Amino acid sequence: MIRSLLRPVTDCLKYHLSLPTARSVTLLVAAFLLYLFGNQTQVGWMFVMSALLAGTVLAAWMLNRHSLRGVEIERKVGASPNAELYEGEAVAAKLTFRNAARLLAAQIRATERCPLAGLSSPQRRLDLFVPLLLPRRGGADFEYEVEIDRRGVHEFPPLELTSRAPFGFFRRHRRIDRPTRVLVYPEVRRLRHLRLLDHRLALEVVRPRAGVGTEILGVRPFRSGDSPRRIHWRSVARTGRLISKEFVDESRPGLTLILDVCKHPYPLTAGKHTPFEWAVKVAASIGDYTQRRGYPLHLLADEDAWPPPSGHVARLPLLEYLARVNPTGRRPLTDILDRESPFITPCVATILPWPDETVLEPLIALRRRGLAVFAILLDPSSFPAGGPAAGPLADEMRASDLEVSLVRFGEDWREQLDPVEQIANLPGKVEDYAYAGEKIAH
């Protein structure tokens, strides 16, 4: 408690003053001793030596005060400011030191704490030493490559600089805050095939408007462009607003990706391999596949906690959403399925990071409505932090005639979503579906 109370004072002293080191104390003691001996022996040279020692400390203090004043840094992550960074990829970072002051800055010790690196990665903390720094023109560059450990928004902490120049008599600290925010997308593995979608018709056309079929799906508020013949007058009389009928277009392609962001009792762990993280990776991979194949994608999740982008979700908005989403929602998935059911596309992929048996019925209901339902279950019991097994739920779902993929930790989920034996049945060449540079992420 005392330390926390004194911290502002110590920080003020540390970052605003040049603090003496043991070396300066030693020299001052030596100067004092020589002064005493000089008084004893009346040797003039001793006074000179004492004065020189004391003067050295004083001169060093005067130079050390300004040693870090003009130092500036610039940080670049990735090839360009708009570069897309994905979890698991290696990215190049560059840290540039410049000295804007006239006085030479030297012997600068800096610690770069890269939040992109894993906790045990050597790039997590980089201890740099800049022997010499030229003033104004030129500088010092440090480039390093780091394997991005996790998705999300990462902010580089302030850079701590320390200098003991010249000669190590005083220590000067400076904290340079250059906020560098980096958005890392989740890992995406290219699926070669997704049977949920690929078994449908080959031609996918994105219709500009919904409800052009013949079967009534439900009602919705009137939108400009709707035909007056589609107005549901009974609802208008009841509600006093214009209501149109919504028709199902059986030939309309599209996938609704449902992500369970409810705050399940996930085991606490500092590791990055959790069922939810893998669920996000799976969602990203599926989203990537739909984008490549041209299928429109809708995203469904708890709007109170993590409102997803509405309507067709493009690639980047999807990745940005998946980069940020966390399992903090309060509403279970069943609530969302029940509420959002009129707006679901023919194909539904539900990603369940936690085995929630209550979603079985809503999924069965969707199946009965003629929608293609695909459940992707993550098995928490296979993950390092443990959890309940998802196998029984998967069996139940299969028994209910739902398509289920059970993804276990350590296995490539592409194999689960896209078994190898089905590749031969696909039209086209296998190479069309190959993912260049694929890797196994563990």
Added chain:
Amino acid sequence: MLTLARKSPTRNILGKLFVLFAYGMAALCTWVVVMLFMKWPYGWATWIPVVCLGGAAVFFACVPKLTVGIRRYIKRQKIEPSIRLRLLAFVAQVVGVLSLGYGTGLWGIAAFSAIVLALGHLYSYRYRAKPKRWVRIVIFVLFHLTFGWAYLGIVNAWPQPQAQLAMLAMAVVSWELFKRLNLYSAMGMGLINLYAACTLSRDLVFGGFLTAYFGVLLAFLWWADSEDGKRSNPIVVKHRFVSAGVSRITPGNRWLPASRFTFYALRFTLVLVLAGVIIFVFYPRFAGVPIAPLLTIRAPLQGQPPSEIINPAVPVVQIEGWSNESSDYYYGFDSQLDLGYRGGLNDTLMMYVRSPVWSYWRSHAFDRYDGRHWAQSSRDLKPIEPAGSYYFRFIYPFPSGDYFVQTYYIERPMPNLVYAGGKPTDMIFPANRVSMDFTGGIRAPQALQPDMAYSVWSIRQDFDPETLRAAGAEYPADIAETYLQLPDTVTERTRELARDLTRGAPTAYDKAVALRDYLREAYPYNPFPPPQVQDADAVDQFLFVDKEGVCEHYASAMVVMLRSLGVPARLAAGYGSGTHNPITGFYEVRAKDAHAWVEVYFPEQGWVPFDPTPGWTRDPYSGPMRRWLFSGATERFGMGGLTSSASQIGAAGAALLGALSGPLSVIGAVIGALGAVVALGWGSWALWQWWRAGHPPRFRGLHTHPNRRRIFAAYRRAQRRLRSRRALPQTVQEHAATRPELAELAAAVDVAAYRPEPPDGGLVEAVREWLRGLRRGRTQMRSYRADADER
């Protein structure tokens, strides 16, 4: 020394004995240094450091655990791999050796030391990871033998034995420079050598050595920080220099453009020089009690001072008639001064005087004048026995007054006259006995030799004209009888001139001043006056025939005239102050500074000096105490009463400090003593905490009951015997699982640790017996009454 002790039981005892021996040797060496080098005035005080160091040696040898912190710190130091740092340390040490060689003239020893230094550095680098044990033992022995070498030097009057010790000891220690800490020590030893050299330095050449050392020191510190930076922050970021808009890495990434680095270095140097000069100029200086000069004392002079003054030059350079040649030696430093001698004096440096006060350095005086010669009427010398080691008191008890200390460093053979300024009260002189003549002149047993040094305490003479005027004219009979003597050769015109010049002078002081001023103004100085006419009175010839002369003539004329007026006076001889060098702090006294002046007796005031020689100081009283650099500026530059505001401010500040120096020294001593006690207490507590942190008690808080402690102690003993220590995160049972023979003992330990009631004596006894059985190979604990356990 500490690392040479081994850890096994038998060797541990040998190691402790070895450490004890090592510390004892160190205590002995300290005794040698203190007894023979420092020459403290009080014999009993010399034992203080010996007792302290000896006591510390015994204490640390018997309680080695207290040195564990030091040993751990030394062990943590890493081997220094940097060649650059070693080279810089070597250069710094060589600078120290060269400075001592220059100061002492012992180039042979300096060269030998430099060679040994080089070899030592090479060996230290080559075997830094695994030094040879036999070499370390040899170095240890050689280091102590250097003290023996110094002792032999003292006994056999070798030149500068202490300087030889400093050089040789540093050379020997250079074979143990394995770690960065050792290199720092090496730099420190170089500084110590410089310190020794600066006490011997008489000129400004030492400044070159000092500059070189500081340059090397700063370079060393810079590179040490660079090495440390690379060690702690292993990723070195190379700089890039933009030239003509093109960014490029500088060649080899080693060197900066000279202009940028030069600017940085110049800025630092400018600030350093400015700060150093300001600090040096405004340093307040106090005339402290000197410890006798450490590096210049030789074997003491033996014998009894003879009644005749020993002047090495006499009779070689005494020239009668006329001569315009100059020599090193002044014929006035003799039992008799012949006013007929001619010959000038050259610029030969005779001695250095370190004194905070300006003064003439008086040797003796003459009282009897026969028309041509000055002599001492009595050859009797009063022997002065030493009151301590080479310590002589002239006046006791010491009168009150403003004391100052002068230290004399003899450069050329000089007469056996001890020069002193002011009114000497006591001195440290390298002789078994000295004598004093009736004029207050101090005599040594033998002629003074080069490299000899001695110190004198004196009272400053500061006479007030009004006090002297009020002194009156009632002279003691012995003073009147001796110092009013005049020969018949004194002419009437001399007496008449004296009366004429002092007609308007009511007091003796006014008469002296009138005569002095007349002589200074009316008679020009001529270092080569006409030859003395035979059978003519020297004073008469000077005053009325030649009307020019040298200092003896002026002084003689003033003494004769004063005596003719009934004022006791005598002719004093010695050296003028010489030239003061503010950097070295020395007065450089040369042959041409030899001088004669007048001393006039005033009742209750004593002998007051006057100088009638033109170009010399009228009132050669002791000057003010030189508290800082500009103390004597006004006098030196002839500003007279004009004082600059800067000197006033500085003098006022320094005077305040000087006034407080007495009480400050007491307060300082008290604070120092308290600080030492606090530091010792804190240091001991810190070491204790450090040791406890490394040896945490296993069952903290459970040591209240003796039976519990006994069982825990038995468990620890069992672990040592079985050579199987329980790891900290391991429980006793877990440990016992790995060593089944400890199972029963582990159960007893659990009882002792966790049961609320402490174990009874039966369990303790059973544990002890088990332990005894363990020694014999049995590991089964006998059963005991377990009533307490079953409760």
